[in-house]
Amino acid sequence: MSQVQQLYLLQQIDTEIQEKKKRLGEVLRAQKETKALLAARKRLETAVADLQSWQTQRQDLNLALQSLKNKAKSAEQRLYSGKVKNPKELADLQSSIESIGRQRSALEDEILEAMIMLEDAETEKGAAEQSLQVLQADWEQAQAALKIEQNELALRVHALMGQRQTRLGTIDPPFLTEYDAIRKKQNGIAVVKIKNHICTGCRLNVSALKEKKAREGEKVYCASCGRIMVV
Numbered sequence: 541m542s543q544v545q546q547l548y549l550l551q552q553i554d555t556e557i558q559e560k561k562k563r564l565g566e567v568l569r570a571q572k573e574t575k576a577l578l579a580a581r582k583r584l585e586t587a588v589a590d591l592q593s594w595q596t597q598r599q600d601l602n603l604a605l606q607s608l609k610n611k612a613k614s615a616e617q618r619l620y621s622g623k624v625k626n627p628k629e630l631a632d633l634q635s636s637i638e639s640i641g642r643q644r645s646a647l648e649d650e651i652l653e654a655m656i657m658l659e660d661a662e663t664e665k666g667a668a669e670q671s672l673q674v675l676q677a678d679w680e681q682a683q684a685a686l687k688i689e690q691n692e693l694a695l696r697v698h699a700l701m702g703q704r705q706t707r708l709g710t711i712d713p714p715f716l717t718e719y720d721a722i723r724k725k726q727n728g729i730a731v732v733k734i735k736n737h738i739c740t741g742c743r744l745n746v747s748a749l750k751e752k753k754a755r756e757g758e759k760v761y762c763a764s765c766g767r768i769m770v771v
């Protein structure tokens with residue numbers, strides 16, 4: 541096998557290593573919680589906090605209502621006890637009971653509103669839980685697939701590195717130096733095939749003479765991209 545052909549085989553190994561490493565990077569980056577998942581978790585946290593806040597509020601309002609009811613009851617008991625004779629005190633009691641009644645009515649409106657808000661908060665919490673569950677399940681499934689892919693990629697890169705080492709031993713050092721220099725300039729690709737009289741590196745036509753030389757195993761370069769060409 542000519543040195544150029546050996547170089548082409550090395551190029552194939554290096555190209556695959558480059559691709560696999562790139563994919564490995566993507567796979568590793570993908571193993572993080574997605575924005576959607578984080579947002580869903582945040583939504584649930586907010587929903588739980590809202591629900592607790594409305595529960596506390598309803599409880600406080602109910603306590604306030606109970607205290608008003610007690611106040612009204614004792615005022616009414618005193619008013620109808622027959623013990624109060626003073627007309628001024630009777631009038632005060634009467635107006636106090638009326639005032640308590642107005643406060644009570646306002647409080648009952650507030651309780652009704654709190655109950656509606658509480659119901660909304662419960663609905664939202666349920667929806668947030670369900671959305672998180674679906675996203676979490678999808679994410680876990682994707683994670684399992686990514687883990688498998690990550691292992692496969694790591695094994696493949698390891699095997700390729702071994703193949704690369706073997707291949708390096710078959711190529712003269714000056715060839716390797718040149719190969720590395722072209723790869724650096726040409727996006728990692730130093731050796732390309734001629735296909736239909738075209739350089740597959742840059743799509744430019746290759747002269748018949750160069751193609752003939754390449755076919756004979758001679759080292760020829762693309763006039764345009766400078767890569768080494770093989771047939």
Ligand SMILES: [Zn+2]
Nearest residue numbers: 739742762765
């Ligand atoms: Zn070219």
